[in-house]
Amino acid sequence: xxxxxxxxxxxxxxxxxxxxxxxxxxxxxxxxxxxxxxxxxxxxxxxxxxxxxxxxxxxxxxxxxxxxxxxxxxxxxxxxxxxxxxxxxxxxxxxxxxxxxxxxxxxxxxxxxxxxxxxxxxxxxxxxxxxxxxxxxxxxxxxxxxxxxxxxxxxxxxxxxxxxxxxxxxxxxxxxxxxxxxxxxxxxxxxxxxxxxxxxxxxxxxxxxxxxxxxxxxxxxxxxxxxx
Amino acid sequence: xxxxxxxxxxxxxxxxxxxxxxxxxxxxxxxxxxxxxxxxxxxxxxxxxxxxxxxxxxxxxxxxxxxxxxxxxxxxxxxxxxxxxxxxxxxxxxxxxxxxxxxxxxxxxxxxxxxxxxxxxxxxxxxxxxxxxxxxxxxxxxxxxxxxxxxxxxxxxxxxxxxxxxxxxxxxxxxxxxxxxxxxxxxxxxxxxxxxxxxxxxxxxxxxxxxxxxxxxxxxxxxxxxxxxxxxxxx
Numbered sequence: 001x002x003x004x005x006x007x008x009x010x011x012x013x014x015x016x017x018x019x020x021x022x023x024x025x026x027x028x029x030x031x032x033x034x035x036x037x038x039x040x041x042x043x044x045x046x047x048x049x050x051x052x053x054x055x056x057x058x059x060x061x062x063x064x065x066x067x068x069x070x071x072x073x074x075x076x077x078x079x080x081x082x083x084x085x086x087x088x089x090x091x092x093x094x095x096x097x098x099x100x101x102x103x104x105x106x107x108x109x110x111x112x113x114x115x116x117x118x119x120x121x122x123x124x125x126x127x128x129x130x131x132x133x134x135x136x137x138x139x140x141x142x143x144x145x146x147x148x149x150x151x152x153x154x155x156x157x158x159x160x161x162x163x164x165x166x167x168x169x170x171x172x173x174x175x176x177x178x179x180x181x182x183x184x185x186x187x188x189x190x191x192x193x194x195x196x197x198x199x200x201x202x203x204x205x206x207x208x209x210x211x212x213x214x215x216x217x218x219x220x221x222x223x224x225x226x227x228x
Numbered sequence: 229x230x231x232x233x234x235x236x237x238x239x240x241x242x243x244x245x246x247x248x249x250x251x252x253x254x255x256x257x258x259x260x261x262x263x264x265x266x267x268x269x270x271x272x273x274x275x276x277x278x279x280x281x282x283x284x285x286x287x288x289x290x291x292x293x294x295x296x297x298x299x300x301x302x303x304x305x306x307x308x309x310x311x312x313x314x315x316x317x318x319x320x321x322x323x324x325x326x327x328x329x330x331x332x333x334x335x336x337x338x339x340x341x342x343x344x345x346x347x348x349x350x351x352x353x354x355x356x357x358x359x360x361x362x363x364x365x366x367x368x369x370x371x372x373x374x375x376x377x378x379x380x381x382x383x384x385x386x387x388x389x390x391x392x393x394x395x396x397x398x399x400x401x402x403x404x405x406x407x408x409x410x411x412x413x414x415x416x417x418x419x420x421x422x423x424x425x426x427x428x429x430x431x432x433x434x435x436x437x438x439x440x441x442x443x444x445x446x447x448x449x450x451x452x453x454x455x456x457x458x459x460x461x462x463x
Binding site: 004005007009026054055056112113116117119121144145148149151152153154 | 252253254255256257260280281282285288289292310311312313314365366399402403422423
């Protein structure tokens with residue numbers, strides 16, 4: 001049988017694609033996990049705006065971390081954020097109110113409907129971990145159904161995951177997704193440094209180990225050092 | 229755009245294969261444009277074989293974008309292997325799965341003969357699509373795919389005197405060998421850009437036909453985009 005290569009889409013994160021054979025598999029679901037201030041939302045925004053620059057449709061679901069209104073005010077500080085994409089190439093959808101009262105199946109149905117309407121090639125759910133803590137249903141089943149559906153809609157989805165101090169990544173969601181990327185903060189002397197690590201990327205011979213990252217106004221999250 | 233696409237899918241005698249080249253991120257959108265072209269613009273009846281994902285996704289998409297599915301039959305070759313819980317109308321399932329694609333043409337004929345509870349009358353089918361053809365390579369060798377197409381063409385030619393049109397959407401750069409093989413079976417290839425504009429129509433065995441300026445300017449919107457004049461083909 002022919003060795004079939006995955007189609008891939010560029011992550012939009014300078015230095016990352018070289019670590020993952022050219023980009024994220026398309027379609028796939030990628031979990032970006034990290035603590036507060038590690039750059040998860042900036043990472044996800046860049047993923048969508050980089051796609052929009054290429055003519056790809058983006059859809060951003062916010063849950064219960066930061067309302068879109070405030071997230072966009074902070075995001076406006078980055079050069080890569082183009083307000084002319086808002087509501088067109090990059091569509092924002094708030095799941096917060098729905099999350100307060102719905103079941104897992106109702107949430108899946110809503111996401112299904114919105115994805116079918118927008119037909120995005122890139123999706124973000126930021127953060128997904130809130131859903132787990134609010135859900136009365138079996139979260140493992142929900143995670144499986146969600147990732148299956150998102151891939152079958154033919155999109156690459158980025159889920160952001162909040163982690164508690166001492167925790168590397170949200171365990172339940174990590175089994176359901178195709179890739180796990182860790183954004184880490186590390187105390188080193190007087191400095192707090194940022195790192196990225198590709199923990200898992202199905203179908204990809206990815207670089208292992210921590211790589212330094214920085215967050216700049218121009219490009220958002222960038223990988224500073226990669227042993228290519 | 230829908231009209232522009234449907235205009236290049238006409239005028240042929242007998243069964244034909246049309247190959248549409250788009251970037252892989254646009255496969256879903258192109259399939260929806262094609263379904264609109266066949267079902268709404270040309271008022272034809274069709275068969276959609278789903279291999280990449282359960283048929284419910286495309287069905288949901290059509291429903292949401294207002295495309296009438298009355299004249300479309302799905303044959304689902306992947307649902308049994310997908311563990312997907314998405315609800316929707318039941319469709320005939322090709323239970324051998326995508327791993328035995330060579331058997332699919334005869335499966336369609338078996339249905340035509342009333343050999344199962346689902347009835348697919350191929351004599352009433354005007355077009356066939358596969359969602360999507362590149363996925364065949366995930367489950368089959370190139371040799372098996374060639375045997376599938378050889379049998380498929382034989383079956384279609386025997387079913388209906390006025391022919392069945394098959395529209396296949398592919399990204400040439402993803403699977404060059406498969407693309408070239410299907411191209412060799414095709415009557416026309418139609419190239420669309422990343423912006424989903426028609427860039428060129430190639431009639432196999434004839435010189436390249438260029439689309440008109442109006443077509444080049446028309447976006448391939450699936451939400452009621454501007455219809456364009458037919459593409460002028462020069463042989």
